[in-house]
Amino acid sequence: xxxxxxxxxxxxxxxxxxxxxxxxxxxxxxxxxxxxxxxxxxxxxxxxxxxxxxxxxxxxxxxxxxxxxxxxxxxxxxxxxxxxxxxxxxxxxxxxxxxxxxxxxxxxxxxxxxxxxxxxxxxxxxxxxxxxxxxxxxxxxxxxxxxxxxxxxxxxxxx
Amino acid sequence: xxxxxxxxxxxxxxxxxxxxxxxxxxxxxxxxxxxxxxxxxxxxxxxxxxxxxxxxxxxxxxxxxxxxxxxxxxxxxxxxxxxxxxxxxxxxxxxxxxxxxxxxxxxxxxxxxxxxxxxxxxxxxxxxxxxxxxxxxxxxxxxxxxxxxxxxxxxxxxx
DNA sequence: CAAATATATGTAGTAGACTACATATATTAA
DNA sequence: TTAATATATGTAGTCTACTACATATATTTG
Numbered sequence: 001x002x003x004x005x006x007x008x009x010x011x012x013x014x015x016x017x018x019x020x021x022x023x024x025x026x027x028x029x030x031x032x033x034x035x036x037x038x039x040x041x042x043x044x045x046x047x048x049x050x051x052x053x054x055x056x057x058x059x060x061x062x063x064x065x066x067x068x069x070x071x072x073x074x075x076x077x078x079x080x081x082x083x084x085x086x087x088x089x090x091x092x093x094x095x096x097x098x099x100x101x102x103x104x105x106x107x108x109x110x111x112x113x114x115x116x117x118x119x120x121x122x123x124x125x126x127x128x129x130x131x132x133x134x135x136x137x138x139x140x141x142x143x144x145x146x147x148x149x150x151x152x153x154x155x156x157x158x159x
Numbered sequence: 160x161x162x163x164x165x166x167x168x169x170x171x172x173x174x175x176x177x178x179x180x181x182x183x184x185x186x187x188x189x190x191x192x193x194x195x196x197x198x199x200x201x202x203x204x205x206x207x208x209x210x211x212x213x214x215x216x217x218x219x220x221x222x223x224x225x226x227x228x229x230x231x232x233x234x235x236x237x238x239x240x241x242x243x244x245x246x247x248x249x250x251x252x253x254x255x256x257x258x259x260x261x262x263x264x265x266x267x268x269x270x271x272x273x274x275x276x277x278x279x280x281x282x283x284x285x286x287x288x289x290x291x292x293x294x295x296x297x298x299x300x301x302x303x304x305x306x307x308x309x310x311x312x313x314x315x316x317x318x
Numbered sequence: 319c320a321a322a323t324a325t326a327t328g329t330a331g332t333a334g335a336c337t338a339c340a341t342a343t344a345t346t347a348a
Numbered sequence: 349t350t351a352a353t354a355t356a357t358g359t360a361g362t363c364t365a366c367t368a369c370a371t372a373t374a375t376t377t378g
Contacts, residue, residue: 009281010274011203013186015295016179017365018224024172024334025366026307033312041334044170058356065177070335072358094343094356115169121310122168128297135294136174138287148185151280153192176335183364184336200364217326229365231328253326253373 027118034114038107042083045074049084049100050108056095083107186277193273197266201242204233208243208259209267215254242266 027040044064049055055063061071075098078084083104089095100108126132146154186199203223208214214222220230234257237243242263248254259267285291305313 009278009285009292010206012281012285012292012295013179013183013199014203014223015292015299016175016182019295019298020172020175020179021365022302023175023307026311027172029308030311033308033315040172044173047169056356057358064173067336068357069337069359073334092344092356096357117311117314119168120314121307122171124310124314125301125307126168126171126294126298128294128301130289130291130294130297132289132291132294132298133168133171133174135285135287135289135291136171136178138289139178139285139291140174142284142287143181148182148280148284149188149192151283152185152189152276155276155279155283156192180335215326216328226366227327228329228367232364251326251374255327 023122030118030121031111031114034110034117036107036110036114038111042074042078045071045078046083046100046104046108049098049104054097054099056089056097060098078104182281189277189280190270190273193276195266195269195273197270201233201237204230204237205242205259205263205267208257208263213256213258215248215256219257237263 024040031038031040044066045060048060048063052059052063057071057075058068060075061068064071066074075084075086079086082101084098085101086096086098089097183199190197190199203225204219207219207222211218211222216230216234217227219234220227223230225233234243234245238245241260243257244260245255245257248256
């Protein structure tokens with residue numbers, strides 16, 4: 001056991017990020033092993049457009065929980081890959097509407113079985129005493145009620 | 160509920176990272192609110208050198224679980240802040256030995272109460288049905304046994 | 319003991335997210 | 349109906365980690 005693991009809770013942000021990276025890297029390898037050229041970071045956009053076929057930039061950003069600049073850079077990559085395309089909204093000229101191309105739709109079809117495999121592998125991996133996915137959801141909901149900063153401020157007063 | 164939250168498990172890497180960022184940002188604000196000029200990313204190095212006073216670059220990297228280039232860039236910042244200093248190992252000329260400066264030791268003293276506050280706030284935040292810290296530890300141990308990729312490969316054969 | 323290999327450190331460039339700022343179009347209010 | 353405000357998109361630069369490669373010193377092996 002190293003010092004950081006012992007410090008536990010204080011390095012929780014670091015631990016979360018490390019775990020995220022590890023899973024993402026293996027995820028990429030799984031797509032690759034299935035002969036599919038797909039980066040895990042694209043998943044949120046593609047999955048969202050698969051379920052809601054026509055959305056604007058900001059609508060996508062909100063759905064996937066990213067800022068709009070992050071979203072824009074993902075959209076750029078995906079347009080370059082010809083997996084999505086965009087057109088101006090005729091009613092609201094500010095908006096750019098995105099949708100899957102045919103190539104994108106075909107890819108989604110090919111990815112479905114991979115998604116099933118990933119789902120099962122993930123479910124197996126996190127099926128421990130404390131379920132990671134549920135823990136995330138619970139903490140997210142805790143933070144919605146009261147931010148981490150506010151919690152620390154409250155503790156501060158208690159001392 | 161948006162599409163990504165529904166897809167749950169498939170976007171777990173994304174969810175972990177988002178949570179990590181959120182906590183880290185608030186963590187920075189907590190130090191700031193206590194009048195301490197300290198970035199959460201420095202924590203692993205400082206905490207490690209506090210508990211093991213003299214270590215080489217690679218030894219620190221292993222302790223904190225980072226790659227050595229990442230560690231080197233943290234060390235550079237901390238030397239610039241004069242929180243740590245380094246000297247050549249006289250026995251093994253390849254090694255550079257790091258330790259806290261007096262300024263670094265004083266800072267650790269000032270941070271102790273903040274660490275207590277952060278610990279309590281975190282404990283409160285993750286004290287839900289599924290404890291996030293334990294869930295992380297459990298998944299890390301699962302991955303040690305069998306990588307996510309290997310799990311996916313095994314699922315693949317099952318299909 | 320010289321050559322091959324291993325270990326320690328360092329540099330450059332990449333990845334995936336962010337914030338801050340800028341601009342264009344829509345909407346609301348005076 | 350103009351002026352003020354809000355919304356949608358875009359650009360530039362930052363942050364915190366990474367991988368790939370390079371170099372210097374130690375250790376091991378033939």
